Amino acid sequence: xxxxxxxxxxxxxxxxxxxxxxxxxxxxxxxxxxxxxxxxxxxxxxxxxxxxxxxxxxxxxxxxxxxxxxxxxxxxxxxxxxxxxxxxxxxxxxxxxxxxxxxxxxxxxx
Numbered sequence: 001x002x003x004x005x006x007x008x009x010x011x012x013x014x015x016x017x018x019x020x021x022x023x024x025x026x027x028x029x030x031x032x033x034x035x036x037x038x039x040x041x042x043x044x045x046x047x048x049x050x051x052x053x054x055x056x057x058x059x060x061x062x063x064x065x066x067x068x069x070x071x072x073x074x075x076x077x078x079x080x081x082x083x084x085x086x087x088x089x090x091x092x093x094x095x096x097x098x099x100x101x102x103x104x105x106x107x108x109x110x
Contacts, residue, residue, distance in 0.1 A: 008062035
């Protein structure tokens, strides 16, 4: 199977499941992500941790970039991934670390 050339899995899925994309666009981001009970920075850390724990590596690059945009530093992400290794397993943490390295190397080279 060829690798999709999209910036995020959500973008890739939009053409096949437009109703799902509309639900995400009209509920998740404007309502859930804007709830003042948690800052966008905290939501990003939680989301990155959940994606790593669940093994959803396809969505990780987009959320790592979002986390950085929301003020989470690369050092903090590295510390979070290291911390997660003891709770979700070393293979998942190593995979996440490799993805983070590739994601931020790609960002720095552009």
